[in-house]
Amino acid sequence: xxxxxxxxxxxxxxxxxxxxxxxxxxxxxxxxPWDDPLLLSAGESRLVARAVQQFQLGEYARGRGLxxxxxxxxxLAREPxxxxxxxxxxxxxxxxxxxxxxxxxRERIPRLENDxxxxxxxxxxxxxxxxxxxxxxxxxxxxxxxxxxxxRDATRSPLxxxxxxxxxxxxxxxxxxxxxxxxxxxxxxxxxxxxxxAARHSILFRCTALLLWQQHRDVFRAAGWSFGRFRExxxxxxxxxxxxxxxxxxxxxxxxxxxxx
Numbered sequence: 001x002x003x004x005x006x007x008x009x010x011x012x013x014x015x016x017x018x019x020x021x022x023x024x025x026x027x028x029x030x031x032x033p034w035d036d037p038l039l040l041s042a043g044e045s046r047l048v049a050r051a052v053q054q055f056q057l058g059e060y061a062r063g064r065g066l067x068x069x070x071x072x073x074x075x076l077a078r079e080p081x082x083x084x085x086x087x088x089x090x091x092x093x094x095x096x097x098x099x100x101x102x103x104x105x106r107e108r109i110p111r112l113e114n115d116x117x118x119x120x121x122x123x124x125x126x127x128x129x130x131x132x133x134x135x136x137x138x139x140x141x142x143x144x145x146x147x148x149x150x151x152r153d154a155t156r157s158p159l160x161x162x163x164x165x166x167x168x169x170x171x172x173x174x175x176x177x178x179x180x181x182x183x184x185x186x187x188x189x190x191x192x193x194x195x196x197x198a199a200r201h202s203i204l205f206r207c208t209a210l211l212l213w214q215q216h217r218d219v220f221r222a223a224g225w226s227f228g229r230f231r232e233x234x235x236x237x238x239x240x241x242x243x244x245x246x247x248x249x250x251x252x253x254x255x256x257x258x259x260x261x
Contacts, residue, residue: 014079014081014180015079015080015081015082015084015085016081018081018085018177018180019081019084019085019088021173022085022088022089022091022092023088025092025170025173026088026091026092026095032099032159032162032163032166033158033159033162034102034106034159036157036158036159038156038157038158038159039106039107039157040107040155040157040160041155041156044154044155044156044157045107045109047154047155047218047219047222048151048154048155048160048219049104049107049109050215050216051147051151051215051216051219052100052103052104052109052151052160053104053109053110053111053112053115054112054115054117054118054215054216055100055144055147056097056100056101056104056111056112057097057111057112057113057114057115057118058115058117058118058121058140059093059094059096059097059100060093060094060097060098061090061093061094061122062090063086063087063090063093065133066086066090066130066133066134066137067083067086067087067090069129069130069133070082070083070086070130071083072130073130073185074188075184075185075187075188076181076184076185079184082181085177086181089174089177092170092174096167096170099163099166099167100163103159103160103163106159117211117215121136121140124136130185131182131185131186131197134178134181134182134185135182135197135200135201135204136204137178138174138175138178138179138182138241139201139204139205139208139238140208141171141174141175141178142175142205142234142237142238142241143205143208143209143212143234144167144171145168145171145172145233145234145237146220146225146230146233146234146237147212147216147219147220148164148167148168148171149164149168149223149233150216150219150220150222150223150225150230151164151219151223152164152165152168152223153223153224154219154222154223175237175240175241175244176244178241179241179244179245179248180244180248182245182248182249183244183245183246183247183248183249184248184249186245186248186249187248187249187250187251189249194246194249194250198242198245198246201242202238202242205234205238209230209231209234209235213227213230213231
């Protein structure tokens with residue numbers, strides 16, 4: 001899969017262009033094979049149920065705290081389209097949760113009301129400021145790339161595969177969108193402070209990656225993934241994201257969009 005999305009380094013109309021992108025993307029949200037008759041086998045259901053349940057819960061957020069923090073961010077005060085675009089981003093994440101929830105309902109797999117992993121990340125976001133909230137979200141999105149790639153290949157379900165492809169395309173765009181926002185939030189900081197923030201983000205990514213593998217290694221292995229493949233694949237995505245954030249935060253003029261193969 002190769003995905004190219006809007007540049008995060010456009011000098012003008014950055015969030016206006018992203019707002020247009022999210023609005024256009026909203027219109028194609030329902031194009032999935034919901035009428036396909038093939039259900040998960042009993043073995044497939046046992047394999048993927050917990051993973052789909054956790055990600056369905058994790059994809060949903062009302063976003064009130066994020067919007068409140070974003071509204072108070074001085075670094076983005078001169079971006080009039082930022083809050084409307086952030087609202088559309090949150091809605092897109094909610095649609096991911098809705099798709100996964102509808103799939104669970106179709107397969108008669110109960111939805112989770114709470115989960116300890118999701119609870120940790122929600123508490124972290126609630127206790128943190130805008131930047132940590134955003135880096136927590138984007139870390140989950142980086143790791144969603146290899147997860148949905150593996151989930152896509154772990155069963156024969158055309159519907160689940162289509163849902164995974166749809167979410168993968170959206171998440172690739174989200175990484176560029178998030179790189180722009182985090183980079184702009186960090187731009188007023190000095191070089192040393194930006195390095196500290198980047199180092200903390202790297203630690204969060206590595207810890208979360210290990211947790212994801214521990215929780216869902218059976219799904220990865222069913223799709224033919226070794227731990228080494230997972231580690232290197234997720235590391236490459238994170239490194240590209242980190243490079244983009246650094247370039248935006250240093251007022252970089254131009255660079256290539258993140259591409260996923």
